[in-house]
Amino acid sequence: MAKIYLDPGHGGSDTGAVGQGLQEKNVTLAIALKIRNILNNRYQGHQIRMSRTSDRTVSLTARTNDANQWGADYFVSIHINAGGGSGYEDFIHSSLSNQGVTGRYRQIMHEEVMKQVNFQNRGRKQANFHVLRESAMSAVLTENGFIDHAADAAKLKSDAFLEQIALGHARGIARIFQLSSKSSSGSSGNSGGSSNNQGGASSGAGKTNSIVDYLKSVGTDSSFANRARLAGSYGIQNYTGTAAQNTRLLNAIRSGGNSGNTSTGSSAKRVHLPASASTWRTYPLNVTPVKKNSDWSLTPSAFGGLTYTILAEPYPNVVTIQTGRGRRNIYIGPDTSARRL
Ligand SMILES: [Zn+2]
Structure with a gap:
């Protein structure tokens, strides 16, 4: 169960950037609520928590603390830019490379958002923003157009355009976490997560194929960050949470760390x-x-x-x-x- 934390920038007494009759806090909230609706209406295998769902003042620290305590797998912060420019850009923390897990997640978000919007592409960037630095999980901050740029602001005044921005974010998240679509053609009782499983981890009744469910069942933190640490401790390199890696990790934990081969058998x-x-x-x-x-x-x-x-x-x-x-x-x-x- 992928845990997605949506963070609409600003709110309450903090308007964020203003321009062309728009306030950033209202636009970010509208986009984030649309992302939540799209994910919940069209996909399964995830949970969503939001830093705010109304026009409320929430400090940056409260946002990251909330996501960290919840054990989110991904922190998605939504903002609108200002200050002379036009178009879309996104950020990961300045300490991270494009090749790491967070960088690869961001690449997917970047691609999916740019597919949906006719914004100028300002590129993939890095910054030492609080929410990127203090979040314990992979995090991305998107800047969706310039509120003080006439053409960008005109787009941001269109509900249909905000829907497109949200669709790009939702598709990115769904791609990253391999969320399955909700289809009308009967999902069977055990649909959740099992479609992600490519390896034959199943070994009998009562055993789950989901690493997240397994960790929860033994009372262990199942967040992405903790799974990545666990994977490292079992010698699984470059853990990105693929189905194959999850299967390997689950088998490794069950077999006590003998993940690579089975030659030692049960006498180990x-x-x-x-x-x-x-x-x-x-x-x-x-x-x-x-x-x-x-x-x-x-x-x-x-x-x-x-x-x-x-x-x-x-x-x-x-x-x-x-x-x-x-x-x-x-x-x-x-x-x-x-x-x-
Ligand atoms: Zn902002």
Whole structure:
């Protein structure tokens, strides 16, 4: 279930930019509500939360805190530009490249919006905006025309044009998260999310094929950000949330981290680091596993506990595991909360 956070810029006492008889706060809200309607009417497999649904003052911090606490997968902030120019542009945070997950999401948003509007294309940009910096998930900020440019403003006064802007955003979001269309031709009982599944993860009644549903069922944060961290810890590189990666991640978690191959079979010994442990020191393989030699820490509590296949036991109660940073030793003696499986 993709969790989409829509953030209509400004609101209440903050009008945003004004020009040509328009106030930015009203245009951004109209567009965001239309995006929500399109997504809810035409697609399934998502949830939407909005920073505001009326003309209300909401601080930037309140917006990002709300999205972070909700565990959004994508933060979409909608704005109208001003200050001398014309056309559409969008932003990701200045620390991010176009090749990363957020950059690739933005590319899709950019393409889909530009398909729907006859705005001049001002390009894909980066900035250190609060909502891009303080959001814990991928985030994009779109600037949909210039409110103080006569031709842009004339378009923004047209409800049909705002609908086109919203359609572009909605199609971008739907493409990114592979939302399935609501079709009149009977969706069966288990439609939600299963259409995204390409790999045969199904292994019996009562087991879900959705990584998000699985994580929720074990009480673990299922946001994109946390899934990306989990994927890293299981050695899945460049996690973007594709169906194939999700299937691999689900299988990896279920099999205790042995995601790449099945050769070790069921005889593999595993160790579980419980959710009650906030950190767990790791040691490079070529050093004595004492505190001063620790190079990193796992964070079992962030994942509702972590389970690893034991690859070797070079010292008593010191085992070698595969982590997101390669093989590491960890200490799992009886004085710790680790449990051998
Ligand atoms: Zn703005």
